[in-house]
Each structure stands twice: as C-alpha cells, then as structure tokens.
Amino acid sequence: VAEAMKPHVAVLPSPGMGHIIPLFELAKRLVIHHGFRVSFLVITTEASAAQNQLLRSPTLPSDLNVVDLPPVDVSDLVSDDMPVLNHLCVIVQESLRPLRSVLVNLNRPKALVIDLFCTQAFEVCRELSIPTYSFFTASTALFAFSLYLPTLDREVEGEFVDLPEPVQVPGCKAIRTEDLLDQVRNRKIDEYKWYLLHVSRLPMAAGIFANTWDDFEPVSLRALRLNPFFQNIPTPPVHAIGPLIKEDEPVTESDTEILTWLDKQPSDSVLFVALGSGGTLSCEQFTELAWGLEMSQQRFILVARTPTDASASAAFFNVGSDVNDPVAYLPEGFVKRTEGVGLVVPSWAPQVAILRHPSTGGFLSHCGWNSTLESVVHGVPIIAWPLYSEQRMNATMLTEEVGVAMKPVGGPGKKMIGRKEIERVVRLVMEGEEGKVMRRRATELQESAQKALNDGGSSCDSLSRDTCVNYNLSCMTKRRELQ
C-alpha cells in the first residue's frame, strides 16, 4: 500500500506497563499485519528502563510512530500516599488537555484507540469526528462488570462488599464479594469515583477491543454479544482480538544471563516468581516467600523488589528505578544456600522470554491480566498470588473455571501466607499430579489461543474484518444509537 494511502490511526494507553504493553502490541499488529500507520501517544511519566527499552527500540517498524504528549506538572495535584489509580487518572486528565491540537497536528487520524482511563478523549474526538475505540486491558468478565457498574451504583444501597450474595452481572459468572476489585470496595473514596466515571463512559466507544478469545472467556463474551443493549446499557460491539501479548522482547545483557541459565535446567523444572510491574510484598511476607521457595527445593527465578509495608502496588510508578540489592532483604545466607538452584533478579526480568522457555514449568504470579495471558499462551500453570486491583477475580477464574491455577491458603484472617504453605503449593505445582493436570489444561489453551490468532481464527478475523474494514461504519451506527 502506498504510504499516503495507508490508514492512519492513533493509540493512547494510560501510563504503566500493564497498559502500555498490550496497546503497543495492538499498534504493532495494525502496522505489520493490517497495513496501518500508527501514532502511539505516550503520556509522559518518569519512564522505567523497561518502558524505554520497549518504546525506544531502534527496530520498530517505520510506520509506528511514538509521540510523546507534552509533560505536565502534577506536583500540586498528587501526593506520595495517593492510591495508584487516583494518581494515574490525574496525570491522564492533565496530559490530555492538549489532545485536540495533538490530533489536529497529526492530521486527524482515522480512528483513536484509547485505554479505559483516557475517556476524556471521547468528547475531543467527537468534536473532530474521529471514531474512538476502547481497548480493555483486563478480562472480559471485568469488562461486563464495569459496564454494569453504573446500574449497580444506582440500584444497590450501601457497600457492594457487604452484600449477602455474590454480585450477579446478568449472563455472567457471579463474583464473590471478597473477589471484587479494590476500586469498588469502598464507594465513598476517590478511587471508586474515578473508576465509575470512566466505566460509565464506555458506551460512548465505537467498539470495544477485548484482550481475550472466544474459548477462554465464552460466558462473558456471549453475555455481551447477545444483544446490543446489554441490560439496557447501549453496548458497543465487542471484538475479542486476543490474546495480544508482548512477542519479541528486547533482551539486555543481564537478560541473556538469565536465559543462558535457563538453557541449562531440565524441561518444566523452573518456577518463575514475579508480581507484575508494580507488585510488592510486605517485609514479613517476602521473608516467608523466600523460605518457602528454599524449602520446596525446586528450581526458581525470583524477581525481587524491595519489600514495603506501604502498599501492594508500591512499585507502580517507579518500577525499574527500584535498583535494589536483594541480599539486603533476603533471609541471611539465602543466595548462598540456593546457589545453582535459584536465581534472584532485582526489579524486572524478561517475563515473556522466561515463560516461553521450555525449562519454565510454573509461574507464581499476581494474576494481572497480561501475566495471565502470557502464562496461558505459553502453557505454564500458575500459583495464584493476587495482590491488588481485579487480580482476585482473575485468580478465582483461573483456579475454579479455567483449571490452570492453584491458590495458596492464607493464615488466620487470610493475610499472611506461611512458608510451609508456600512449600506445599510449589511442590504440588512443580512435581505433583495436580501440576501435571494443570499443565495439560494450559497446553490445551495454548493451542486454542494460537488457533484464535492464526489466519482465519476468531481473534484474527475480529481485528481485520469487524474492526479494520468497518471502523467508520460501526462508529456511525453507534452514534445513531446514542442520538
């Protein structure tokens, strides 16, 4: 296709690797497989080394243009103890003030794809007649809940977590109140208000990209597709285009050392332990985890972040800059005693390359949606260790519906997971019968994911047919519905 003829779209993620990674993957796919030109709009934050590596890679295709939005000074609006979501929403809101002129300068892209927390873009784009799609970076089960949240907000009195029964989103699996996402556990706080604000605007989208595939979340997808007005909420067409995960990771020198070490281990023998881009443990919990790993006598790679009692997502805004020395907080003598069996990596590891490696046989994960997809796509069973946001929902789905994960049991009050329990679960997943069953199930899903993404597969078709070809059309239909 001649350069000038290529359709030009813009993609706008919220800050944070869990948002940037899947939207960047979408951008790459639109360029490489569908003949688009993409402007990838980046909200300027203190970027981690990992983010720079991804977005500033010299090998990006020439039709993928990374555009930095002007930096904003939010120092008067945020504080250190502010919950991550509030912080994120404030930065996004301030950064999107010049969005109109950015889009005009880019010659008005044919469409804009936004992340959930960027819904201010809807008005700007409506004014410029640019159809706007929403890419939902979490599960479709959470998407359905989110679309339904304004209704729940109107109909339920008191806190959702105090309801006597699980929350029933029509047509979907009921959600146990203890699994509800953090942002809706207290309706009086700003986190809830920000979340409600953005999700209540989802119906304004021309379409929804869901990072999932038909065989992985059949129930939620069916509920949403059944009718264009899901429970009287105007519902944009939902396009399941996943699993979109990071494919080719830039590998640094220290990454090569990890992969070379993995090359020397037997197949399926290594447990990878990593808690997403922002997950951190308390000092006491980190110590228990280290002891549990050691006592299990299984091979492992542990991505270690400085433990903190402050918040489970403490590293979100400074991931990668947490250049730390794990020896300072690991149990005394741990590194020496586990030499040859375990590898401790400070702060960040090449997760996809590790999960793809044949020596990796298990993943102790916080169950962020990207980590979930990456594990399943590579046929790796999971020890579910949810920390924040909607991760408890994901952990329950993986354990009880999908059958690829196992949850360790917490101590009294379910707060702390002790070393003996960690040892038990690690052994079960890595060498027990349960682990084998979960690995077989994960391998089945790996195959079904591949099928969905291949030419003629459901996700591949969704992206090329429903969206790329018809994007203008579906947007016009949508607008007529809203008028």
Ligand code: UDP
């Ligand atoms: N990640 C990584 N190395 C790490 C930790 C995380 O490459 O040491 C990547 C991981 O592969 C995933 C993303 O960061 O793509 C984390 O996204 P997820 O949705 O799992 O969790 P979040 O960080 O948003 O909580």
